[in-house]
Amino acid sequence: MQTDKFAYEPFVRVNPRKKRRGKTNRDTSSPLDLLRRTKEDLYTDVTWISDCEERLRFALCDICVKPRKVLCLGLGSPSGSRDARAQLALLSRLCSFADIGPMNVRLYDPVFTGADEDLFRVLGMQCIDDKKDVQHSLDCPTILYMPHCDLVLYETVLRANWSRECLCSMVLVANNFYDYLEHNAISKLEVEYPCLARIAPIVESRPLPVLESFSTAFNNLSVQYVKRAALSSDDTFWELPLE
Numbered sequence: 001m002q003t004d005k006f007a008y009e010p011f012v013r014v015n016p017r018k019k020r021r022g023k024t025n026r027d028t029s030s031p032l033d034l035l036r037r038t039k040e041d042l043y044t045d046v047t048w049i050s051d052c053e054e055r056l057r058f059a060l061c062d063i064c065v066k067p068r069k070v071l072c073l074g075l076g077s078p079s080g081s082r083d084a085r086a087q088l089a090l091l092s093r094l095c096s097f098a099d100i101g102p103m104n105v106r107l108y109d110p111v112f113t114g115a116d117e118d119l120f121r122v123l124g125m126q127c128i129d130d131k132k133d134v135q136h137s138l139d140c141p142t143i144l145y146m147p148h149c150d151l152v153l154y155e156t157v158l159r160a161n162w163s164r165e166c167l168c169s170m171v172l173v174a175n176n177f178y179d180y181l182e183h184n185a186i187s188k189l190e191v192e193y194p195c196l197a198r199i200a201p202i203v204e205s206r207p208l209p210v211l212e213s214f215s216t217a218f219n220n221l222s223v224q225y226v227k228r229a230a231l232s233s234d235d236t237f238w239e240l241p242l243e
Contacts, residue, residue, distance in 0.1 A: 031079040031119040038085040041213065048211050052090065053097045055206040055223040059171045062204065063225050067141045067171065070100055072107040074149035079115035083217040087147045098143065108134045136160035138170060146174040147221055151193055158195035162240060168228045176222045177203050194240055202230040
């Protein structure tokens with residue numbers, strides 16, 4: 001039996017149906033509002049935030065460094081990713097803790113959208129538009145904020161700063177380097193990622209505490225740095241194969 005729903009009535013204009021409420025869970029909030037909400041959720045756990053700040057404070061004191069800039073790579077899209085928003089919220093908090101103004105924070109990720117770039121602009125941070133404009137070599141003490149980047153990018157940054165002075169002037173918030181030694185053949189690392197293979201055994205690593213509400217945003221991330229005394233004086237340590 002044909003129902004009215006499928007009945008054809010000629011010459012009758014059918015107006016577009018109104019969208020039914022409750023059929024979608026899409027959040028139409030602006031990226032800035034979403035970030036504010038994420039900050040509220042993240043900063044509610046005062047103990048977790050304090051522990052993260054303490055890890056950074058210890059690292060900076062241990063190598064007697066006062067960072068002036070932040071280079072953030074591989075963040076992801078904060079307008080579209082909850083994890084990326086959480087990582088950005090922590091970055092903002094650590095910058096405030098280290099007394100680094102937003103104008104001294106530079107960010108690059110090829111997945112950044114126009115909405116992301118607008119968000120960084122509102123926050124006062126510098127979004128790098130083109131990969132070729134990313135300056136991996138550092139010209140002053142810097143925090144490298146690189147959550148869940150791939151091995152190639154970590155190697156690129158280490159190689160660009162392969163000197164005693166530069167390595168001792170950076171603090172990384174990144175994947176735990178030592179884990180790469182445990183999960184990859186050392187022969188492979190020495191050939192393909194020689195800088196990381198040499199640094200991983202001597203890096204000081206302070207893992208971020210677990211946060212269940214944002215477990216995938218911060219899992220396996222550590223505050224890492226290298227002490228000057230741990231670096232080899234042997235020339236072979238500093239000699240790298242051609243890329």
